[in-house]
Amino acid sequence: MTKFVYDFAEGNKDLKDLLGGKGANLAEMTNLGLPVPAGFTITTEACRRFLSEGAHVDGLDEEIDRHLAALEATMGRKLGDPADPLLVSVRSGAKFSMPGMMETVLNVGLNDESVEGLSRQAGGNDRFAWDSYRRLIQMFGKTVCDVPGEEFENALHEAKVAKGVQDDVQLDATDLKELVGAYKKVFVKHVGHDFPQEPRHQLELAVEAVFQSWNADRAVLYRRQERIPADLGTAVNVVAMVFGNLGPDSGTGVAFTRDPATGESGIYGDYLQNAQGEDVVAGIRNTLPLADLERLDKKSYDQLLQIMATLEGHYHDLCDIEFTIERGKLWMLQTRVGKRTAAAAFTIAAQLVDEGMIDLDEAVTRVSGAQLAQLMFPRFDLAADPVSLTRGVGASPGAAFGAVVFTSADAVARAAEGQQVILVRRETNPDDLPGMIAAQGILTSRGGKTSHAAVVARGMGKTCVCGADQVEVGRDQFTVDGQVVHEGDVISIDGTTGRVYLGEVPVRPSEVVQYFEGDLDPAQANDPLVAAVHQIMSHADDRSRLKVRTNADTGPDAARARRFGAQGIGLCRTEHMFLGDRRELVERLILAHSKAERDDALAALRPLQRADFLEIFREMNGLPVTVRLIDPPLHEFLPSLEELAVQVAVAKERGSSDEQTERDERMLAAVRRMHESNPMLGLRGVRLGLVIPGLFAMQVRAIAEAAVALAAEGGRPRPEIMVPLVGAVQELETVRHEAERIIAEVVGDSGVEVLIGTMIEVPRAALTAGQIAEAAEFFSFGTNDLTQMAWGFSRDDVEGAFFWRYLELGIFGISPFESIDRDGVGRLVRIAAEEGRAQRPGLKLGVCGEHGGDPESVHFFHEVGLDYVSCSPFRVPIARLEAGRAAVESAGSDHR
DSSP states (O other): OOOOEEEGGGOOTTOHHHHHHHHHHHHHHHHTTOOOOOEEEEOHHHHHHHHHHOSOOTTHHHHHHHHHHHHHHHHTOEETOSSSEEOEEEEEEESSOOTTTSOEEEEETOOTTHHHHHHHHTTSOHHHHHHHHHHHHHHHHHHHHOOOHHHHHHHHHHHHHHHTOSSGGGOOHHHHHHHHHHHHHHHHHHHSSOOOOOHHHHHHHHHHHHHHHTTSHHHHHHHHHHTOOTTSOEEEEEEEOOOSOSSTTOEEEEEEEEOTTTOOEEEEEEEEESOOHHHHHHTOSOOEEGGGHHHHOHHHHHHHHHHHHHHHHHHTSOEEEEEEEETTEEEEEEEEEOOOOHHHHHHHHHHHHHTTSSOHHHHHHTSOHHHHHHHHSOEEOGGGOOEEEEEOEEEEOOEEEEEEEOSHHHHHHHHHTTOOEEEEESSOOGGGHHHHHHSSEEEESSOOTTSHHHHHHHHHTOEEEEOOTTOEEOSSEEEETTEEEETTOEEEEETTTOEEEESOOOEEOOHHHHHHHTOOOHHHHTOHHHHHHHHHHHHHHHHOOSEEEEEOOSHHHHHHHHHTTOOSEEEEEGGGGGSGGGHHHHHHHHHOOSHHHHHHHHHHHHHHHHHHHHHHHHHTTTSEEEEEOOOSOGGGGSOOHHHHHHHHHHHHHTTOOSHHHHHHHHHHHHHHHHOOSSGGGSSOTHHHHHHSTTHHHHHHHHHHHHHHHHHHTTOOOEEEEEETTOOSHHHHHHHHHHHHHHHHHHHTTSOOOOEEEEEEOSHHHHHTHHHHTTTOSEEEEOHHHHHHHHHTOOHHHHIIIIIHHHHHHTSOSSOTTTSOOTTTHHHHHHHHHHHHHHHOTTOEEEEOSGGGGOHHHHHHHHHHTOSEEEEOGGGHHHHHHHHHHHHHHHHHHHHO
16 A cells, blocks of 8 residues: 655655655654654655545545654644644645745644643743734635735734734734734635634645645746656645744744855855744845844854754755744754855855865766856846846847847948947848847847747857847837837847846856856956866866767857867858858859859859868867758848849839849849748758759868868868758768769878768658668768757747747647757657667767757767767857766766
């Protein structure tokens, strides 16, 4: 038979799945001999049964009765006894901390009779007894019976007004007795019956209310935000009450063994005299610094410090503690590993290593890539309370301000004059790249975290807010709810929160980025946080199996990524090299009427491509560089069909017949010829290389020539050519045959070796990986397109259209474009990895989609056995840390 209830002495801190975090830690403190009030825990299994089977769980009531009887025997009192009542608290406690999300009821067992007994028990302290009773009715009414909390608050306010006082502690016993009467009337008004007087019935209803609070709206929302599984359930802790509201020699407080904001050692916390714990949490009275407790009650203070040291030494971590002092007697009500800021997480982990509490492996697991990312982003100083305009999707973290511009050209022009600008667009496209580079940040009214603006901005470490749909973008202004922002007006955007502010908000730089860039001044070099990051990152690098490369398309991007610790380039996108001044050459290629015209256009492009590749190879000298041959459909490099059609129609209406009009007509015909309903599934990638003769050949030759040029300089180029969008091995074989001929011709006896592989981004490629591996020396998983095609989502459209609803309904815990879908897309990756290596044991495997920089996805790629991940330069340190964490955790699970 399933056991549903455990006394504290029966549990321990390792039973969080069953007893919840609070119950497991109460049990642990009990076993350590610390002063914990007696009690018992009703398990998470009981909660799951209750929620799935309804209000009655076979055997649960009987178990509660047995444990309650044992508690009564221990305390020498009976629940709600009119003469000498035992009172209990009923508290939630899930496996993972969910502060304030679920319910608590204090003082269960009080009624019209036992309140008198409680007064006698407290030495005739009528005020204390009636104060406890009014708290029970208030908490029970809100928690168990859904009575609006403001009704009780209004009654309390009226009582203070009638008395002429400001604080509830100034109400005497008579005032509180009258307040209990008022609370009872509120209860009857909303519930339809009197406040329940039978103590055991109170307990039963309180336990059920805590169970039900697991599915309260705020708890559900919190779990989604924190990625806590919905099927865990909460435990319920029934604990003998100890009272901090018995007078000035009593009180309640919270304490931290280290500063949760900075990690520094010291005495941190708050204390409130003559109060119960909820008063501290609710913030209804001003608390005292914990250090003041030494003056008020030195014995309890000294004992508390000793217990704090014991708990930190036992848990080997920052501990968050709740305590109550009842007439000079200290009681421990809760402890847990405390939540902390990202800075504190790194600092504390390093401190504990230095103190010998944990080793470096454990330190690496105590921090996360998400926390490191927080430390790397510049931040706004919001002390001046800036005017908030709107909020969008925080697509690329950081903080930026500047004058509003609406075109790429204006961004470039103003930046050249030394101005800081924010590029505001409905959405961006490849033509906007110069302006995106020039701008401090990008704001779009459309798109999500995988839109063009977001992906490019993250690749550049540029702040970006997307999908701010309240922003109506005009030609030289945008509006938000009637507020007009003109070109040249200054705005500030927060790429972490998605907030957009009017005016300039001061920015604080990140010393952690300065550390990675090697740009710290001597004073900062000894900063405890910087030292902690250095220590933990160095060990993560030592332990990681996965290499970390970067996605970079320019020499400066490559150089920055290398400073950030990149071990090569996993994706160099060549399409970015066809923009700007080179667009005319691409147009010549598309409009060519003969082989000679096409060859001329390709010949003009080749030296430009060669120079680009040489710059990148120099920056990555000695490290691998994977160059993806041109991927997007060529129509993306042409003018808009709609704009061009209007331009030609206007020219015809005016009777124009000059050379420009003739050229526009030819261009319009070409654009119409190449127009596709769904270009992402059309003529792009390998298909484009097979249909446009000489295009891939030009790129392969430029890559090989650049490598040979670097070798001639004494460098060590390691180029890898990646063929995109392959779905059948025959496609790759056709491209490879021509590429090998060109490489052999160019390389000669230079000693340069060029690998040829493919991007696995089409589901069919993943499912036929064994065949494709015959012609590929490496696979790189393009998880952006693989996710798009596996789900049937258009990634540029769906995030703003309906992903919010999928997240709200719990269909997604997180966007599959943000973190790898292990069951679907992840299975395709696993199949391709296993079957590819079965055919070619030495097959190199990597990933270059956005998931390459996502912490959870990095752990999956380690598990699958990939050789490297590739991500934007800014995310390289994050991926390095997660690669180390994955290796440590994997080794730990192997030893268990």
